[in-house]
Amino acid sequence: MIKLRNIDRYIDKRLQRNFILKGIDLDIEEGDFVSIMGPSGAGKSTLLNIIGFLDDANEGEYYFLDEPVHSLNERQKSEYHRSYIGFVFQAYHLIDELTVYENIEMPLLYRKVKGSQRKSMVADMLDRFNIVAKKDLFPNQLSGGQQQLVGVARALIGSPKLILADEPTGNLHSDQSKEIMETFKKLNKEDGVTIIQVTHSDEMASYGDRVINLQDGAVTENNPYEEE
Amino acid sequence: MLKNYIKIALRSLFKQKMYSFINISGLALGVACCALILLYTTNEWSFDKFHSKSDRIYRAWTLEDYGEGDIYFNTVTPFVLKPTLEQSIPEVDQIARRYVFNDLVKRSESDESFSTSIQAVDPEFFSIFDFELLRGDSEQIFSGLNEVVLTPELANQYFENEDPLQKTLLVMMGGEFQAFTVTGIIEEPPTNSSIQYGLLIPMEKAQTVLNPNSLLNWYSVTPETYVLLNEQADLTAVQAKFPAMMEQALGEDYNEGEYEVGLQPITDIHLNTEFPVGIASVSDPTYSYILGAIALLILIIACVNFMTLSISRSTSRAKEVGIRKTIGAERHHLMYQFWGEALLMTVFSVSLGVLISEFLLPFFNQLSGTQLSLQLSLNTILLYSGLALFISLIAGIYPALVLSNFKPIEVLKGKLQIKGDKNIFRKGMVVFQFTISIFLIASTLMVNKQLDFLRSKDLGFQKEEVVILQTGLQLGPQMGFSQITQESVRKKELFESQISANSSVLDLASSIYTPAQQGWIGVDFKDADQQTRRMNINFVDADYLNMMGIEVTEGRSFSDEITSDKRRAIIVNKALVDDYGWDNAIGKKLPGSNFEDHEIIGVVENFNYQSLRTSVEPLAMSINPSLLLSGIANIGFFNSPSPRISLKISSENIPETIREIEQTWAAVSPGTPFDFQFLDSSIDSQYRQEERLQKIAVSGSALAIIIACLGLFGLASLMISRRVKEIGIRKVLGASATSITLLVNKEFTVLVLVSILLAVPMAWYAISVWLDDFAYKADMGFWLYVLAGGIAIFISWATISIQSIKAAQINPVKSLKSE
Ligand SMILES: Nc1ncnc2c1ncn2[C@@H]1O[C@H](COP(=O)(O)OP(=O)(O)O)[C@@H](O)[C@H]1O
């Protein structure tokens, strides 16, 4: 599904070039549940952003579903965001002015889903995450864990093939974290959704079936547990 | 989706109440201005277009050109033009002449009479124009001589609730009251009609009291002549026939190119200032341009506010943009969304603005001298929708472009930098707004200064406590200049004899013209070298100069004791002496050969008998009218000559004095209406246009600065909210509240200073163009610009300080914690 070849991402300063990512080679198959780990500043978020088309590599090749990403235009990228890729962020990133219901509904609006169908889809989601009672509240009226549930619900409502989660549990208690991870695992196993998450916690990483270690912008270990 | 957009738009609108308030109210003020100006200009442009045949109706003009600048261009014509056109031009369908005079009208012998404006018109008047005859038979109207047609308002005034048809009105004509029968009621003339009327009588009747010669004479012009051409007529072809027509009409007096006749479309009358004013009033479009320009500037300032504030606060929407983009929103979705929000806001603002304009309308009518009313028709609703769309486009597109261009990773990481333009754009906009504001303030100050100067300038005569009384004497078949001046002097003497010794009337004198009547009588004569000489003339009595306090610098004034003064004495002004290049004028004669025996006995100071727009022109005055009239080649009147009595009164108890004058006048001249003015107020009324401009400038600059300050207020608060942390740190490090206020104010003050530098040359230029209209100008002092700049700095400081003082008092612990 995802094929990265010799990806470089750098920032040119006045006299030198600072590499954030250097020479990344990576293959991720459909149905994988991958955890990216590594110290802070290693380039994990940058890598995730490149995978999710939010950032562009400076060098190297990136194939998404065998299509060269550098030849996608903005429109096609948006199309993928609408129907293939769901994002979950550490800071939840809900829209403050919209209610829980409206936040979850929003991706459907961009996909031009009909009103009645939209209603039932959002209702399903609210059900699934047990937040029906909260549907008319605004994000600042929710706890962090509840907000992240809404974030996940919003990412899932478009039934994406790929979920990119950047430290989704970074701000959560362990109970809440587990709930999110269980959800991911279920999605991965039952619906075959590909999941790539960034995490600092081995426990969270253990929900996945593959770990990629990143250090100073380079992959140091691909699948460290597999050898064991 | 639309619902979602509207929801979020409304919610963010309410979330940032101050921002929304500033944006909407600023824009609403701008829109209110524009709505009023639109109303005004549409009214101006709609003049006379309501006639169904307006494309075929023309007003005739005549142009006599005898060379050497001896030109007479008129939109009033000879009476004889109508029959001549009817005979020689087959394309002419119908012709209606009209002229206006004032005379006394009353209901019955026992009633009081009032001076009323009377329109004499041909019967065709009722078929050429669309003025609807509400009652009466349009076929038969004016088939008799003593008929009168009234507007409903006048009919009501005379007959109240009675049926006016077939009732009798008494109209003073040819010195006696004559009975007229009401045979029709005609609708009130629309306000956008050049032709205004109240009481109409047949032209044929009005002609019976005029000098028969003037009816056939090609050189005396009185009525306007409106010509309806037939549908096939081609204007150029018609006008091409006029020279041949004139050749035949003038016979041996005809010289090619000397007497030209032409047609002006009726729809052209109202705004075309190139044609001389006839009976129909003409509006000088300059003031509507100024009005329009100010309104546009205010709208631009409001739009600029909208843009800068939208962009400055875009950080608060940036996260949303990032989220939407990661969800799959394309740029155009976001463009639509933010532009739509701008549209929503402008729709609010426009609606509010229209409401405000309704409130401002009476004030505006006073400014523009109109009687406009706001009517919400489909057209105006479309117009305002168009305006909202237009404003949302110019004010909303740029913020929409900036917002929709945010890169999601940047905004979601929270390190948004609106690229480069952030400062330059915002600063540029502040400078732009303040440049306009300072320009308007400086112009206002200068208009004020010039008006003060005009009002307070020493005119060379006494203008306070002088009452001008109209004698009502008019030139007529049996009344020449000599007769009316003698009659006026007789009335004056009678008046003098009637008042008591301790009267508040201190002195009085008679003259044909008084100051503040534009032009007096302009005459040309040929000197010995056949050079054309020009001067103005006035006929006064022996007391006039003395009474008015006009200083005689050489020779002496007229004297009652010296009997020959009545016959042969002339007094000229300094300008005439200089113009003719004399060293000593006393004892000299005017250089024309045809003047009767005369002698210049005195020279007066150049007193400003005309408005201060013109410098003092050569002037000659005599007691004997025929003395100055005898030797002239051409004569031109700006006002019909009618003698007036000037009375110097005591400054105490003026209403009582006026009553005394009225009573005495009734005894001296029974049946003549009591019609008086104060000299100083009629002098001031010469500058009514300038007063209007002053009001426009004052309200325009006030609005501009208010809107600009609204924007500044918003910007300052946004800027401070972004610098709360910096301010907190500075306070922790020991900065005082004052120094923090200064720090914030400094940034904006620099911008206002730049604006002053930009605005001063613009204002200087505009003001000198305007001042060119005046022969006498107040000097454009340097202080004026300093003051304008000072006002702007003061107001901007006051505005920003509200914000910065608040910021400086924030507890640093709190502001640092919040990060
Ligand atoms: N736009 C950028 N400009 C400059 N430096 C950046 C930019 N984006 C990321 N970096 C730097 O690249 C490094 C990797 O960042 P990131 O991918 O966020 O790391 P991680 O998510 O692993 O903590 C960090 O040192 C960060 O400061």
Ligand SMILES: [Mg+2]
């Ligand atoms: Mg990171």
